Amino acid sequence: MTAPLCVSFLWHMHQPFYKDPVAGEYILPWTYLHAIKDYYDMPAIVEASPEARVTFNLVPSLIEQLLDYAAGTAVDPFLVRGKMAPADLGEDDRLFILENFFSANRQRMIEPNPRYLELFSLAGQGMPGTSRRALRRLGDQEILDLQVWFYLAWTGEAARRHFPVFGELIRKGRGFTAADKELLFETQRELIGRIVPLYRRLQEEGRIEISVTPYFHPILPLLCDTEIAKVALPRAHLPRRPYCHPGDARVQVKKALSYFEELFGARPRGMWPAEGAVSDEALAIMAQEGLCWTASDEGVLAHTLPAGLGREREAIYHPYAFSQEGRDLGMFFRDHLLSDLIGFTYSQWDSERAVQDFVSRLQGVRQRSHGSRVVPIIMDGENAWEYFPVNGYPFLTRLYRAIEKTPGLETATFCEVLERVPERRALGHVHPGSWINANFAIWVGHREKNLGWEDLEKARRRAVQESRAVAGLLEGREVDDPAARLACTSLQAAQGSDWFWWYGDDHYSAHALGFDLLFRSHLMNVYRLLGLTVPDELLKPIKRQHAPGFVREPSSSITPAITGAVTDYFEWLGAGLYDLTKLSSAMHAGEGTLQSLYYGFDRDHLYFRVDGVHSLEKVLGAADHLVIHLSVRGRWRVELDPGRGEGELQIEEGAGWQPSGTGARWQVGKIAEAALPLAPLGLLPGDGFLVSLFLERDGAESGRWPVDGELLLVCPGEGMEPE
Template structure:
């Protein structure tokens, strides 16, 4: 019997302004009410399907922040503040501008075009924008209230539309949403947010789902440890001016320890497995994962190919190279099957896509009756490109898998146990990620390298302050928390001319705000260079093909 091991990776970076605590972007909220909710619902409706779900602690932190906002009505997200405003005609110019900039950011063919009232709001704005400079002032509070409501409705998951009460009623009503309507919607969404972590914990406790983790703030650990690892799979890579990230190994250890603590607190026990940020592994990082007590970790076939040759199969688990601490099992994702779900099947009818996927699985099973089939991808960013948020694809796929006797779904810990005798020793590990098997998405571009240099400079200042006596214990803790946010891989992902200028500018600015905040926490002057954008359209040799980002 072949083992199919799904891993659904759930991650969003910290979108909160470092000093106000207000959300600059609403993607955690929107993915929570659409994707995290729907993915739990699919599993709850198909108890025979097993899989691994990976949560990054910084995402869970933000989900809990939204739970607090929706419980207390102390708004730190402008979308919620606008939706809850009792007198929309009195919205500030800043809130109006924010909503007009954000409220049509979605995949229009599946999330906007199907809804005539939402289309009307878009078309009204398009008409007004081509008039004179003051034309936007003619948009009433009624317009903004409806727009905020429809932005939330468009991002609700299919499970809420089918099983909820308020969402289908408001979608049918279409416009002229009252304060009472909006309050009912926020109350229902508050229930969704509050239920997410308990729902996944329950799925984990019954054994259907294994819950795994990622280092706390999603750092690109191989680069924190050694910039030179970028050249293992990409020898021509240019590197930052700084020779290394100061104290990188200890910072990786801190992220690992924080992830274990977060997981135990939220899900009741320590995690067995670790999905590294961006699937990025290196030999030194692997040693730290083993020392931390994890039983399995994973990456992609590109990394396996660079480490063991083009013919190395993903259909078996692997042992780390000799000398790696602990008893780790390594898994490498089947890129073809994972990318079919992530990028191809959105254009298919759900049933056809599910049947095609099963045909691909059966072909692997024919070649190897005991094959391991690892399918790893984001559990959040692909579904907006599917009709009905991939509801029909998952319904047909999970139905078929529950009734298939040749292919069983397993968690990765189950796969490590059932496939243990098939483990093969990896001769060496070449550092890389699940994007082309290299680290080029996070280093090697002039803008990315400049960002690393800026981070290295503030880290040196932080090290001096933390080794001295001038910071209080509370100040030291605040410095370490802010430093962890600055070390996220996402800042480096977005820099480069292959991303939209709008997204690059936003992440560039938020990264620099975090660096500025860290200097202030250290009671040091902020370098004037941080007032200027990092990104100048420097270009990148490659662009990612395994993940979609929220914006």
Template sequence: MESRPLYVAILWHMHQPPYNLKSRNLLVLPWVRLHALKDYYVMAAYVDETPGFKCTINMVPSLVEQILLYEKEETKDYFFVLSEKPAHELTLDERAFILLNFFAINVERNIKPYPFYYQLYKKRGKIADMEEARLAAYSFTDEEFLDLQVWFNLVWFGRSLKGNPKIRALIEKGCSFTEEEKNFVLSVERDHIRKIIPLLKRLQESGNIEITTSPYNHPILPLLCDTRIAQTSDPTTSLPQKNFHYPEDAVEQVSRAIEYHKRVFGREPKGVWPPEASVSESTLAILADASLKWFATDEDIFRKSIELSMGGASESFLSRIENFYRPYRFHRKGKEIIGFFRDKRLSNKISFDYWALKGEEAVQDLINSLKNIRQRLPDDGSDYIVPIVMDGENAWEYFEENGEPFLKALHLALSDDPKLKPITFSEFLETKNPRLEHLARVFPGSWIKTNFKTWIGQAEKNKAWEMLEKVRSDIERYRGMENWESAYERVLRAEASDWFWWYGSENPTAFASEFDYLFRNHLKDAYIELGLEPIRELEETILSAYLVVPPTRQPTNLFSPTLDGKEAGFYEWSPAGYYEQSKLKRRNLGFESEFVDKVYFGFNLSSLFLRIELCAKRVTEFLTPTRRITIEFVRPENVRLTFSANENGKIECEFFKKAGDRWEGVQNLCRYAALDVIELELPFESLNAKSGDSVLFFVLVNENSKLIERFPSIGFMELIVPNPTFAEDFWYV
């Protein structure tokens, strides 16, 4: 395509769920405030600084509502309350909370660069819960807690705040902060937050950005319409016992979003980002009926929609590159809505890959990819567009300097290249000449594996849907009653996708209990608004006692490896499953593994086998009389295997079982070898584990009796004891 530029439409999606309960002035979690300091203003400011660059910013109403709440002096979150409290007045539990939570940011990019903050991080070490945090708190002075209060806020400051000379001076000072200096840090936060919405509106008026919306509380619209749609996407999805079927709630979430967006930004949105790119026939009809002009979703949804619409002709259609880089018409209920399908590969490179590269290097890779697409497109008189759509707030803490070198280089590169033109989605539809074809059907799914399993199907997720359905049907009986609208609003908040995202094992988080609390209390508030007693089930957590972390790979066959502790023995372990720290790292906020790299697990019919690989040193160099590696089993029985080196350097393994509150040494039934790596065999009978049982375990690294690492940082690894037909069952599946 030589005669025309290739248009590039970038959409940054910004969203947070409703952290404010009935008492609106105290938000349970701080992520709106912290991302407001680090991301929301800065992302818009980069656009403002680059003439000729344009993009689309999606602002979910539940996020916008909370940004505006933070503009008021009385609105705070619990992390802010503990930040402003004089350090010497902090209670023991408050000190423990601070130690547990005030390092909740990427360690490599945002803690290690600041020596005094990193020193506090190392002094704290790895702590797993409030009990351990209380013990650790005794070793910290009031002055150190004051420094930690200041630093946790400072590291969330974006470029514009760090450019403040007084803030820069505090960063350079590094420690021994005063209460007055801390109060100054906290005071500039609210002034900064007040600038976000005005900047977005100004850029909208100048045409530099298009502001789009999502359904108000970011629900998965297809599941609101009918949870049974999950089995249409993936027949293996387990459904809740009671179907949730409230398409009117989906309509309400959309109409409230449009109304609120117009009130805040001064005009109705033309485009919509369906939460998690989730679409279905029902939701497209709702979006079209709301007079929205366009939506965006995922490339894989496009592929499956083409297969649905065209059948046998789809293979030929999908083989032509031009069909991926233009929008499509959908007609529903006599109205038209246009769909864009994001380039999955390029979008995911920004979200998941480019953090590991220098900014200029990453941008050059992206520009080369775009130019390659342009060269392959036909010069047929049509305008083509590459939609790049991704999360606009969570990736940057992994990037160098919070993504500034990458983003500034990206804006300049796209603005300066005559062959590539940045554009908003609406401008492309209104001023360019795409070839618009009609697409008859849309495949129901999301941008995660084209199904809805991230939000439904596991026991915790389904229990949440059952609770939501129960409360929704209960309040429906009181429609028309005074305060019904307020009760209904609480249910709409409980429909946010985030609660279902964090339930189950796919997305472990240190804040699972807070998300669970928010979901249940939004539902409790619905009853309270109507003067009713909340159902008893809402008093009990939905969270399972044990959070199981999905492995990087599951075992594929029975095997019996030779135990020699040598790194070269890796190939013998190819049938094993494993957990890899680099994969777990992106799942957990703050997850950093300095010592354990991989844990392999597998079995034959009588024993389990484990192999522990370290990040750098050989096991014989790492273990000492005071530095130990412990494998702790919590189910079916509490068992510990502790590895250490004696004074002569010989690796020894001790075997313990829990008796009441005490650990007692027992006969060691473990066979092991430790050289480069630890390899071991443990009979299932020593764990009282039978065929089909779930064996849960984790790895600890201790030095001088102090915990310095837990692997995984949250939850447990799991191994299912095989039955005699394991090999046949696996290959049959």
């Protein structure tokens, strides 16, 4: 009988170290919010699915923060303001709440909750500059309801099922009391306190395997030597002084293993290196520290094997062994397509249809790839679910059940795969790269990223010169010097990958300056703890703040011909422009369909032009639609049907979209062009309005720009051209 195909899920749980270890305060709230939404829900779903065997990867610096919140010792400015009585809030505190307590997915977390949506409207629907004006519209009861709804909306579905308090508050909906809010936070703290024990118990029962990442989530190959980036990108501009400290990489690994063993009572056997980033030197460190397995992305394997992945990508469905100096380290390579379908596509599908599609693809792997034994599904275990209905609960429960009921498929942890499949394909060398494009460009090479590495190198060099204790700690020795230990902790926290992720133009976050401040704060702590003067450059932001994907504002009025083709170069020369490739998911959903969004005006019309990565007439099918959404004195949309050249603007009324009686023109050819009349929209010179773009395929959303949120555009006045 043919052995079953093992489906090995690895859910990676990670947040950067938001806590300033010296000040003892958290800068951003995401560890707490994902704790109540995902870190409890994910193992709870496995517990409720007896057939499931999965791997959870926990980053030690995340666990440290979870335990801090569970103990009630975390000082979090979001929590502090959330717990304050509205009457005690000053104007700045209220403004903070209005500007931050709608930080939630609008479609899945705000709109399903009528009172939260009502408060969102009262507060200006997230339009910049509206919060201060909204202060007059929100009294103490509205603020109290908002405090409750922000944290209630972030509460996961399994948590709601296991803690009745959350359901009772949701049913109440509005008019919350101080006692309601106190009960909410008490219950959430109880929930967070159960997270680590739940993981430990499930591992002891053999239901899950827990793997680990180096302590502060650094890119190990770059700690070993930033110059390794040139293997994949020979022409990359790298830091002027390389960061070359393999000992730092080893200490991050050793510290993670020791912390894990202390917390869970057993040494971990597997390690997901941060961002799947590997190199021969990094793998050798993991092998020498006694780990049994690690993993990376199929792109790394494709660049490693002389013949690539093979016609059916068959090469990725086998365990490998990286061998060096007599030590073997098991290796797995994630199926990029299947992992990203969960991460970026299935959230907009009906759960049953998504599960059927996924299982069908697994059956296809088993049929096509003879001798294949494992399909590694490795992905972020927290960020995807806010885009799914009900936080992904229906999808995951059905998925686990469907796999086990399908002949020839079964879930298995990575250690179980190694036990069942003794044969390994040997690797003596691995291409240095990460899960993103099999290189390290996300973390080094841009001016901002390089400045970060140079500041890190400078701080490390000064610390070692000035303190033997720090030098000893960085070599892995025990040192009884509290200030040196704190300085070393700050330095290691600054080695984390997340700071470099947000530097440069790759990704956008409204909190990018907060990440920048955290990185510089960690380095400033190093100097201050050792009695050294903080360099002036650390007092200024590294991050240049600008809108995601923004290229230029409109510079003149335009009146293009709506033909679906570029008939005249000068037609769109005065238009505003966004780079849509910069507005895709921060987790890199893959190469996008759309490339650019142009927008412009004349006295009567608002114009849009959408360019694809390839000609749209070749990319879009007859049933595909590009849909433009506008928020301006109401919500509007227009579907650009490739088969028609005109139609009606739709307006949102009640629970659905209705014809507005206002006509619009468009044409979809090599490009898409559309003309929308200004008058019915009520747009006046100087008005701001919000725009988002959707691609609908087979009746389901398959792309969204920006991935979360909307673009703020401004209708210019008559003085646009002189400006």
